[in-house]
Amino acid sequence: MRKAFQFPVANSGSASPGMVFRAKRGAIFWAKSVQSVLLVAIAVTMLGAVHSQYERVGGQLMCACGCGQMLLECNHLGCPDSPGMIRELHAQVASGASDKAILAWFATKYGATVLAAPIRGGFDDVAWIMPFGIFVAAIAGTFVIVWIWKRRQPASTGYPPAEIATNISPHEAALRDRIRRETEY
């Protein structure tokens, strides 16, 4: 039977100095690990922007000419929209408006199609929720299906079920054998 793990007690008369040292070292290790994780989390949350606001917001806008390209990537010669939009973006950034306000300004002027990703809330949120909802549902569904199948599985006979199935022809059995050989070394 496996012994339950016990922390060595520092002031116990039976604990050797080596055990006490190891216990302290372990505690310090875990404390430092937790500290590091917290620091990383705080750094990730708190660190400021490296990109300029122009690049950040420009990366969330589409060119309005219908080319389907991002505003800052649109390189159509004589594009009727992108040069003007880029000038407007510079002006908006210079005015000190927030990212959200700039995006809202563009959406009002050019319509919602100018936003590269839906951010208006309401039905737009469905665009984000659906893929992740399906993803989570698919994972959870698989677990549930496998769990149900596993519960329904008859007690093991010691033979693979495919081999005790009676409705498999000899030809088919031979074919399966060959496939088994092919897919295993």
Next chain:
Amino acid sequence: MQSHPMPEFGSFCLLLGLILSIYTLAAGALALWGSSANGLRLTGRPQALWNRLGETARRAGIATFICVALAAFALVWAAFTNDFSVEYIREHSNIALNPWYKFAALWSGQEGSLLLWALLLTGYGLVLRVRHRVDVRLTAFASTILAGIQVFFLLLLCVGAPPFSIAPGAVPADGNGLNVLLRYPEMVMHPPLLYLGYVGFSVPFAFALGALMMRYPGEKWIHITRRWTMVTWLFLTCGIFMGAHWAYSVLGWGGYWGWDPVENASLMPWLTGTAFLHSVMMQEKRGMMKNWNVWLIFSTFLLTILGTLLTRSGAVQSVHAFAQSDIGIWFYTFITIAFAVCLFTFFLQRDHLKSDNKLESLVSRESSFLFNNLILLVACFTVLWGTLFPVLSEYVQGDKTTLGAPFYNRVNLPIGLFLLFLTGIGPLLAWRSTSMRSLRRNFILPTVATLAAAIGLMISGIRPWSAGDDMESTFFSLVAFSLAAGVTTGIVEEFLRGARVVKAQTGKNLFASAVLLTRRNTRRYGGYIIHFGVVVIFIGIAGGAFNRSVQSEMSYGDQMNIGPYRLVCQSITQDSTPEYDTDYALLDVYRGNKFIKQLAPERRIYFPGTDHEQPATMVALHETARSDLYVVFDGRDPNTGKPEIRAQLHPLIAWIWIGVVIVVFGTAIALVPNLQRTAVRPEREEGVGATRPATPAVENDGVLVKARHA
């Protein structure tokens, strides 16, 4: 009245092809019904009569290919002879066009690309019908179903989008020429490869539907279609990546995948096709997932049609607008009929699709395949959702919502990484159930490699927490690189484990043993090579998180620094040719003080001064395995008249293309028949060999023969 012999000949061939396809469908279906038990009983006609009718249907199917090939020839002939009386040729060719691009005119427009589709479909049909002895009855079913698809496309070509329409009025002296973006060598290859992939999925679809209709016993139909599916998948993979490389090299925006609806349309069947290639192994091996597999291949086929519908009907906005028209209704009708046939057949025969086994454990190869399938389908759904959401939002809210690259990247990156993770763990799990001991043994090295890579990368500077706005992309890159290390270790471990066994058996060195191991089980080890190719592609994609871009006005002597490179402007030149005006810069590239090469980014305006003036970017590239230096002539500043040069550094992007080559190599290996051992030599069987010491390698080679599988 002026006569147009070649266009008339082409139209006649298409009409004859349509009639032959209708005959193949009708006679084939009648022969299949007549030769069934019910048919024989009800008609009282002998089996031989129905067989003869079926044979005429098969031959008519073969003749259809000849008709469509002649029609395609007629269109190409019209392009080469500059027959601008044909509207299609006038729109997509001109006298000065390079002969290669004249040939490419066949698929550069709506009608021509549909003709190419029909040609490839009948070509696949030809191979299927010629090789009918593999399984005569199943092939007859597949041939009849394929004929149904042929009827649709030929009807479309004869009525909805005829490629040989004669333009009204006087014949112009010259045509409009090919879209300038398509004048690129890869564009000669990209559409046919993509179409070979698209159209190719019709064959496994036809076999699957046929097998279901005739209640085909066992899994042999999967075995018959395995190579079809793999070749088709390979074509689609090559087509997609060739398109990506074209977008990268030609469009000049610095990316290779813009999540355009047309790109999405090609990705969706690729995702479901990949899922199918994995899940059929479960059916082959354990008789499981029969319903799932049938619907996967149905979905793949329907998605190829849906993709065509989306991009040609004008339902969604696309940069590939050259192929839009009002033929959407044709595709809506066809997709509805095809779906109805699939659904009806499935409900009629669903009792035939009962699984022989069920999943026994969550920690098994089967469940990893199941997860892999689900994730691929979720990715496919996401792409479909993103493509259709603008239409849906317009319906619900009254205005269109755009889903651009930021949406797809945010949603698909976690899904892609999860797939990469599954790529790593799947092959390390055993069929049915994996013991804890086996888990420990198989996973310890990949896990250590993953963690070591993550720590090493963080030490070397890939730290999401200090990447600011790039935190998300840096984090995903870190995860991708770490997983890539783990998956690669797992693959190498699998090769080594098998190679050691072979080495012990044969006495060959480890490398020779690994080669022999691969040749003995090409499917399994070819698959691992494909997985490795996918890992390399992911490395290339992950490098995108560290892209850099600099843009500035440049004139003679000006310098620009990006990454380790220094660009020095040597000259700015303007020139004119009969076809285009050009503006280009000559830039010397230095790394430190060492001269590397001269780049010449260029901006062209084709047909200047005409009403169809078209700009084109000629990107200048310096490609290395470490990073690409990508330089674009962005135009001239309207105020200063100075040229604007944009330089970008794309780390690791070359690995995407290298990864594709590895995938192609792996697929080619998986397609090669296995080397199999012959029966063990008698003296060995009797134990004589067992008493020998190490057997010489040469002698061992003698016990191998090439065996062809069905």
